[in-house]
Amino acid sequence: MEIVILVVVIALVVILGAGGLVVGSRRKKKQLPPAAPPSPPKVTAPPAEPHVGDEAEAPREEPRRTVEEVPLPGATAAPEALEEVQLPPAPAIEQPEPSAGRLVRLRSRLSRSQNTLGKGLLTLLSRERLDEDTWEEVEDILITADVGVAPTQELVERLRTRVRVLGTRTPAELRSLLREELLTLVDPGLDRVLHTESHEESPAVVLVVGVNGTGKTTTTGKLARVLVADGRSVVLGAADTFRAAAADQLQTWGERVGARTVRGPEGGDPASIAFDAVKEGIAEGADTVLIDTAGRLHTKTGLMDELGKVKRVVEKHGPVDEVLLVLDATTGQNGLIQARVFAEVVDITGIVLTKLDGTAKGGIVIAVQRELGVPVKLVGLGEGADDLAPFEPEAFVDALIGE
Incomplete structure (x- = not known):
């Protein structure tokens, strides 16, 4: 009996499974609605070409130019015209008045x-x-x-x-x-001659020294005029590198009389510039080299030592013929203190007294000569280019006591 029941259950399972397969197969054979045809690919139109505006001018043809015909930026003339541009003329060389008798005239x-x-x-x-x-x-x-x-x-x-x-x-x-x-x-017996004649193989060398404010650079430029007026050829050395305008000022003085100025960078080594100036003087065959040194305060020991170095370096080329100390006549006795200190560093050979026209202290000539045993060789009697005069004792005394 149990066997019969088992057989019946199996048969039912088989029948039900077959019916499901039939149903599934029918479902698969069910017709789906037809698919819609595929839409064509979307194409983006290219941007339209810009059109000439209503107010724009119609394009017109222009003649084509070669590269050579196109002017350079900033040029206003043809290349041929540019070549004809006149350069400004060089400054005229001045002819200073003779130094002889200047003190009498002044x-x-x-x-x-x-x-x-x-x-x-x-x-x-x-x-x-x-x-x-x-x-x-x-x-x-x-x-x-x-x-x-x-x-x-x-x-x-x-x-x-x-x-x-x-x-x-x-x-x-x-x-x-x-x-x-x-x-x-x-003391008319003192030697007041400026030793500025060249040697066989080297020019005469003149060092111009002094403190700031005495007119040292101006005096160097005026001295160049004195020498040129007396027929000397001159080279200037701008060894005052601590004052920005000193080299420009000296070069301007030199250009006025046709004298070359040797200069270096601001703050450069003064001894090196002095050395180069003498070297240039030798190369040019100049008669005299004038070297303008920096205005050193007599209280600055290091700077005074540097002045001694300038002199030693220059002497590698040859002797230093003159060391001129520029003193402001209006400083009076303070100028004597400066003179003593400079004389300890370099051998002063002559004094240049500036601003003697603006002082009532003409006796400084006597005092400074007594203090140093060195003659006054030049005096400044004004601001004009030719107001530096060789010192003449007789003319000076005659001017002091009047006619």
Whole structure:
């Protein structure tokens, strides 16, 4: 019985499975609705070409030009015209006036010193009675004019003796007497010649030294004019590299008289520039090389030592013929302090006194010569290009005491 039931169950399972397969196969054979035809691919139209606006001009043909015919940017003329452009003419070379006799021609520039020193002394000495008070006033005038204490005492003592011996004191006699005594103090026997003649294988070398503000660079330029006026060929060395405008200033002075200026970079080695200037002077066969050094304060020991270095380096080419110390006549006794310090570093051979026209202290000539035992060789008597004059003792004293 159980077997019969099992057979029946199996048969039912088989029948039900077959029916499902039939149903599934029927479902698969069911017709689907026809698919819609595929749409054609979408094509994007190219952008339209820009059209000429209503207000635009119709294009017109222009003649074509070659590369050679097209002007360069900024050019306003054809290449042929550009080649004909005239360059500005070179500055004319000036011909300075001769240095001989300049001090005589510039005598009027000493008017302030003349009024204070010469005329003041003549007025005192013309008094009817020359007592102690009068002689003290004479001393005061001389000291105020920066003659110096020792020279003043010498002059007053000689004047007192000679006036006592003469007995009479006419204006002409007093003027002659004062002229002789002042001339003795100025010392006409000192060698005031500027040694600027070249040697066989090298030019003469002149170092110009001094502190800031004395007119050193200007004096160097004016000295170049003095030498050119006397027939010398000159090369300038701009060894003042610590003042930005010094080299430009010196070069301007040189160009006016046709003198070449050797310069270097700002803040460069002054000794190197001085060396190159002398080397250039040798190559050009110049008569004289003028070297403008930096304005050194006499209190700056390092800078003063550097000045000594400049001199030693230049001497590798040959001797230094002149070392000119530029002093401002208006500084008075302070100029003597500067002179002493410079004389310790380099051997000063001559003094250049500037601004002597603007001071009542003409006696500084006497004082500085006594202090250094070095002659005053040049004096500046104005701001003009040719107002630097060789110092002439007789003309100087005559200018002090007047006609």
